[in-house]
Amino acid sequence: MHGIVDSVWVRPIEGEEQTSLSELVSEISEEVEIRLEHEAHYDWISFVPLRDSDAGALTKYFGKVAGEDEYKYRGIECRQRSTPSYIGDAQKALIRAVDAYRDPEAVCEELRSWVDRLERGAVDPDELVITNRVSKKREDYTQLTRSVAALERAAELGLTRAPGQSVSYVVVDDAKQSRERVKLASEELDEYDVGFYRELLVRAAASVLSPLGWRESDIEEELGKYIESSLASFGSI
Structure with a gap:
């Protein structure tokens, strides 16, 4: 059903006599002359489509391990080092x-509770820390990205970050194009940019729902219904 350079996923063909997985592994290994191993059996698995296509990305998927209360995540936001814990x-x-x-x-009903907590300012900023690895010296960057803003803020505080090290920060005002755009994780954190982190939430939700045919616009439309419903209820009091 899907394959990349070092892995292949298969599923039963309905109405056909099934070959055991162990036999299938042996047959493929013999045919391609590369020894395969059976790694896991999933109750279900979803391959995340590319942003501009319905084709599944080769290295982005998630699934439920068969017979276990366990999920596998590969390539999606929750597995990326830079993603805030929230x-x-x-x-x-x-x-x-x-x-x-x-x-x-x-x-989306589940998502709404996470968005609501964020918009109420009820999230601990420590849960919104972004960590990125520094790839070059601060003066060698030509654009003021969020990470560069963090590097400049660190330099201002006498904290140096060499290539290969990491910088951790919270976005507090993404509209600014200066070191005030962020605060370092080591500073006192008492604010965050709601719009920026809401966008990250919706993007992470799109990775989950895109295999079901929903993209960011569909998610925003569904979230908008909750807002309209809440306003209607408020007006009827």
């Missing part, structure tokens, strides 16, 4: 919701 935890919760309901609207 976004990663939200994405894992959304995947559990997919497993429970297989319904995009129900998954």
Whole structure:
């Protein structure tokens, strides 16, 4: 059903006599002259489509391990080192919701609680820390990215970061094009840019829901219904 350079996924063909996985592994290994091993059996698995295509990305997928209360995550936000813990935890919760309901609207109901907490300012900024590896000296960067803003802020505080080291920060005002755009994780953190982190949440949700045919625009539309419903309820009091 899917394959990359070092892995292949297979599924039963309905109505056909099945070859055991051990026999299949042996047959493929003999044919391609590369020894394969059976790594895992999944109840279900989803391959995340590319942003501009319906084709599944080769290295982005998630699934439920058969017979276990365990999920596998590869290539998606919760496995990326730079992803804030709040976004990663939200994405894992959304995947559990997919497993429970297989319904995009129900998954968006779960997402709404994470968005609501963020918008109420109820998230600890420590859960929103972004960590990126520094690839070159601060003066060698030509664009003021968030990471460069963090490097400049670190330099201002007498903290140097050499290539290969990491810088950790929270985005506090992404509209600014200066070191005030972020605060270092080592500083006192009491604020965050709601819009920026909401966008990260929706993007992480899109990775989960895109295998079901929903993209970011669909998610935003569904979230908008909650806002309209809340306003209607408020107006009827």
